[in-house]
Amino acid sequence: MPALLIAAVVIIAIVVARIRRKLALVPSPRLGGPVLGNAAAYATDPAAAVSAAEGQCGPIFSIQMLFLQNIWLRSNVLNKFYVNVKEDAWSFGWGMNLFLHPVVAPGYWDHLRTLVGSLNRCINRSEALDCYAAVARDEAVAGFAQWAHSDDTALFESASVLVHKVIVRCLMGPDFYYHNVDELSDLLHKVEADIGSIFNFVLPHWVPHPAAKRLWKARDRMQDIFRERLRERALDPSRWTNSEDYVSHTLRDRMTAHLQDFFPAHHTVLMFAAHTSTVASVSWTIAELIRSPERLAILRKELLETSDVHSSPLLQACFKETGRHYSGINMLRLARSPVTIPDSNVVVPAGAVVSISPYLTHHDPHNYYHATEWFPERWLEGGEQFRPAKSADEVTYLGFGAGSHRCPGEKMAGTIAREVVGELVRNYDFGWGASGPPKDFGALDFTKIGSPWLKGDAHIRITSMAKQ
Numbered sequence: 146m147p148a149l150l151i152a153a154v155v156i157i158a159i160v161v162a163r164i165r166r167k168l169a170l171v172p173s174p175r176l177g178g179p180v181l182g183n184a185a186a187y188a189t190d191p192a193a194a195v196s197a198a199e200g201q202c203g204p205i206f207s208i209q210m211l212f213l214q215n216i217w218l219r220s221n222v223l224n225k226f227y228v229n230v231k232e233d234a235w236s237f238g239w240g241m242n243l244f245l246h247p248v249v250a251p252g253y254w255d256h257l258r259t260l261v262g263s264l265n266r267c268i269n270r271s272e273a274l275d276c277y278a279a280v281a282r283d284e285a286v287a288g289f290a291q292w293a294h295s296d297d298t299a300l301f302e303s304a305s306v307l308v309h310k311v312i313v314r315c316l317m318g319p320d321f322y323y324h325n326v327d328e329l330s331d332l333l334h335k336v337e338a339d340i341g342s343i344f345n346f347v348l349p350h351w352v353p354h355p356a357a358k359r360l361w362k363a364r365d366r367m368q369d370i371f372r373e374r375l376r377e378r379a380l381d382p383s384r385w386t387n388s389e390d391y392v393s394h395t396l397r398d399r400m401t402a403h404l405q406d407f408f409p410a411h412h413t414v415l416m417f418a419a420h421t422s423t424v425a426s427v428s429w430t431i432a433e434l435i436r437s438p439e440r441l442a443i444l445r446k447e448l449l450e451t452s453d454v455h456s457s458p459l460l461q462a463c464f465k466e467t468g469r470h471y472s473g474i475n476m477l478r479l480a481r482s483p484v485t486i487p488d489s490n491v492v493v494p495a496g497a498v499v500s501i502s503p504y505l506t507h508h509d510p511h512n513y514y515h516a517t518e519w520f521p522e523r524w525l526e527g528g529e530q531f532r533p534a535k536s537a538d539e540v541t542y543l544g545f546g547a548g549s550h551r552c553p554g555e556k557m558a559g560t561i562a563r564e565v566v567g568e569l570v571r572n573y574d575f576g577w578g579a580s581g582p583p584k585d586f587g588a589l590d591f592t593k594i595g596s597p598w599l600k601g602d603a604h605i606r607i608t609s610m611a612k613q
């Protein structure tokens with residue numbers, strides 16, 4: 146009997162040793178003090194922390210964030226692998242759910258693909274984009290007339306108000322705009338303030354901590370707003386037959402009409418997906434044009450010579466460069482089943498968070514010449530400074546993502562941003578406000594979902610050229 150026991154222990158020890166040799170532990174850096182050092186370093190300066198971790202550990206490493214293991218993949222080839230892993234293995238939806246769970250109805254993520262599919266079919270049609278361009282122009286004209294009254298307009302904050310109005314009119318429709326636009330902006334800000342609460346990550350989802358209670362309240366109010374508006378629409382259906390707003394489309398689309406109960410959750414997610422990054426795109430482009438007056442003069446000439454703001458190569462290059470220079474620090478997936486990283490013996494376990502970094506990819510000098518400069522000309526014909534991905538196995542530009550979750554709102558965001566900035570460049574003289582230029586252009590706020598804003602904002606003044 147003891148001999149049998151010893152044999153069993155030896156066999157188990159051999160098997161365990163073999164498995165451990167096969168499944169190498171993901172290396173973890175030392176970025177600060179023990180226990181919470183890595184999480185604290187990441188929270189203070191995520192770009193510096195991830196770069197330092199890569200320097201210590203190579204392209205695959207793990208940063209422990211309290212109870213979550215966050216595994217990072219840092220190479221162009223791993224970017225490509227990452228964006229193509231399927232949802233059932235590395236889930237985008239369940240990654241979002243880690244912090245958005247208090248504001249989305251249970252079951253929403255199971256319908257994400259269907260709802261995103263309908264979004265793609267609706268907002269990328271030319272009729273819809275023409276309509277969104279007209280809405281953006283209209284809001285830009287009204288918004289800038291207001292901005293011109295002050296000699297110190299907070300750029301990101303004011304662009305946020307403008308973009309929010311455009312998004313509500315386009316995605317939700319004129320009735321939501323008329324009745325609820327300010328309240329929706331308020332809800333967005335409230336949700337933004339609480340969604341990053343550590344308690345959302347670490348406590349069971351049912352625990353009524355203060356941030357969760359506020360978020361549940363916002364979720365319930367969003368549901369009420371939708372109930373009210375959809376009830377009114379049902380009383381006058383003919384008015385909505387040809388409406389280009391996305392809510393109308395989802396009510397007409399037989400793939401989504403039955404998912405009405407999930408519309409409030411879907412539009413909460415979309416307010417995040419669409420708002421922060423579009424505001425960043427508009428605001429950073431305006432700020433960078435102020436910093437380069439010669440380029441602004443060339444762009445103004447180009448825009449005044451064409452009747453179509455969407456055909457200016459320099460304006461397009463400016464937005465592409467803003468998407469490169471001011472991109473999000475991370476993408477995030479929740480691993481649902483073990484996945485082996487190619488050409489390594491690392492297996493990402495189920496339950497880990499897996500990330501890549503658009504920001505660090507875009508600032509890698511091996512990928513971009515003068516990577517730390519905002520230099521839109523790199524994207525113009527003849528601007529050979531962009532080093533295209535070496536092969537089809539690499540991804541070096543992630544401004545709108547790539548692969549399975551590539552952004553469906555790229556055309557809509559581009560249309561809005563070109564209309565807004567085009568209106569400003571054509572009709573207004575603009576520069577820093579009375580409080581002067583921002584002290585530190587490198588102070589990026591990476592806490593938002595999407596592209597970073599500038600910490601402390603930037604203040605500008607605009608003057609109508611017609612009045613000069």
Ligand code: HEM
Pocket residue numbers: 237257261264268415418419420422423426468476477543544545546547549550551552553554555557558559596
């Ligand atoms: C300049 C503005 C925008 C930028 C830079 C941007 C960027 C991105 C990126 C990088 C992703 C991929 C995220 C990932 O793979 O983890 C993404 C996904 C997504 N974006 Fe955008 N986005 C913008 C505007 C919009 C707009 C206007 C909408 C809605 C109308 C939108 C809706 C979405 C949705 C629904 C997804 C998830 C797609 C999926 O699950 O397959 N985005 N976006």
